[in-house]
Amino acid sequence: MLLFSGRANEMLSRAVAAALGIEPGRRTIENFPDDEIRVEVQENVQDRNVYLLQPTCPPVAANLLELLLLADGCKRAGARRLTGIIPYYGFARQDRRCRPGEPVAARLLADLLCTRLDRLVVLDLHNPAIEGFFPVPVEHLSAVPLLAETLRPTISDDHILVAPDLGAVKLAQRYADRLELPLAYVHKERQSGSKVIARDLIGEVRFRKPIIVDDMISTGGTVASTIRLLLAKGCRPEVTVAASHALLVGPAVARLAELPVRRLLTTDSLPQPTGRPFAVEVASLDALLAEAVTRLSQCEAKVVRE
Numbered sequence: 052m053l054l055f056s057g058r059a060n061e062m063l064s065r066a067v068a069a070a071l072g073i074e075p076g077r078r079t080i081e082n083f084p085d086d087e088i089r090v091e092v093q094e095n096v097q098d099r100n101v102y103l104l105q106p107t108c109p110p111v112a113a114n115l116l117e118l119l120l121l122a123d124g125c126k127r128a129g130a131r132r133l134t135g136i137i138p139y140y141g142f143a144r145q146d147r148r149c150r151p152g153e154p155v156a157a158r159l160l161a162d163l164l165c166t167r168l169d170r171l172v173v174l175d176l177h178n179p180a181i182e183g184f185f186p187v188p189v190e191h192l193s194a195v196p197l198l199a200e201t202l203r204p205t206i207s208d209d210h211i212l213v214a215p216d217l218g219a220v221k222l223a224q225r226y227a228d229r230l231e232l233p234l235a236y237v238h239k240e241r242q243s244g245s246k247v248i249a250r251d252l253i254g255e256v257r258f259r260k261p262i263i264v265d266d267m268i269s270t271g272g273t274v275a276s277t278i279r280l281l282l283a284k285g286c287r288p289e290v291t292v293a294a295s296h297a298l299l300v301g302p303a304v305a306r307l308a309e310l311p312v313r314r315l316l317t318t319d320s321l322p323q324p325t326g327r328p329f330a331v332e333v334a335s336l337d338a339l340l341a342e343a344v345t346r347l348s349q350c351e352a353k354v355v356r357e
C-alpha cells in the first residue's frame with residue numbers, strides 16, 4: 052500500500068501515514084511560473100494499491116486538479132488501484148439546479164474524479180445522496196462519533212443540540228441520540244452565498260446552553276444568525292459550535308468573534324490555522340482514515356488471494 056499526499060493537507064496525510072506505520076510516498080509537486088501544476092511521483096507504484104489524500108478545500112480548483120494530476124501520474128506508472136481520500140468534498144452544496152442554466156457541480160466533480168480514481172473515501176458529505184453520483188465504490192465516513200465523544204465530557208443537563216437549518220436536522224439528531232440531549236432546529240432562509248436569515252426556531256432553548264452542529268461552516272452566516280436568534284429566544288450566552296468542516300472563509304472569523312462562542316470544535320479535514328480570536332479545538336481524523344485504509348487494503352488482499 053502507498054499513500055501520497057497532495058499539498059492541501061500534508062499534516063493530516065503525515066498523521067494518517069504515521070497511524071498506518073508508513074511514510075507518505077515521495078512525490079514532487081510544484082507550480083511552473085505560469086501557475087501550471089507539475090506533479091512527479093517518485094515511488095514505484097507498479098501493481099500497487101495507491102491512496103491519494105487531498106481535500107478539495109480552497110483553492111478548490113487547484114486542489115482538485117492537483118489530485119487528478121497525482122492520480123494520472125500513478126495510473127500511467129502502473130498503479131493497480133487508485134483510491135482518493137477526500138476528507139472535505141468541495142462543490143458539494145451545488146448538488147442540484149436551483150435555477151435554469153446552473154450546472155450540477157457536485158456531479159461534474161464526481162465525473163471528473165472517476166476518470167482517474169477507482170474508489171473514494173469521503174467524510175460527511177453535505178448531502179449523503181452525492182454518493183450516488185459516483186459509479187465507483189464510495190466509503191462515506193462520518194466525524195459525528197469522534198466529535199460527539201469529544202463533547203461528551205463537558206455535557207450537562209442544560210445543554211441543547213441545535214440544527215441551524217432543516218438540512219442539518221438528521222445530523223443533529225445523530226448527535227442528540229449519542230449525547231442524549233434534546234434538539235431544537237432553525238428555519239433558515241439563504242439570501243446569497245454569504246447572507247442568511249434565521250427566521251424562527253422550533254424547540255425550547257430558554258436558560259439552556261446551545262451546541263450548534265452542522266456539516267460545515269463557510270462564511271459563518273448560518274451559525275452567526277442562529278446564535279442571534281438563540282440569544283433572542285433566551286438561551287444562555289455560552290455557545291458551542293461543532294462542524295465536521297470549518298472553512299471559515301471571508302467574514303466568518305469576524306462574525307463569530309463578536310458572538311459568545313465559547314468553543315468551536317471541528318476536524319482536520321482541511322488545515323486549521325492557529326490564533327483564532329475564539330477557542331478552536333481540532334479532533335484529528337488520522338485514526339479514522341487510517342482504519343478505513345487498513346480495512347480497504349485487507350479487503351483488497353483477500354480478493355487478490357481468492
Ligand code: R5P
Nearest residue numbers: 218267268269270271272273
Ligand atoms: C448549508 O446547508 C450547510 O449545511 C451550512 O449550513 C452552510 O454551508 C454554512 O455556510 P455559511 O457558514 O456560509 O453560512
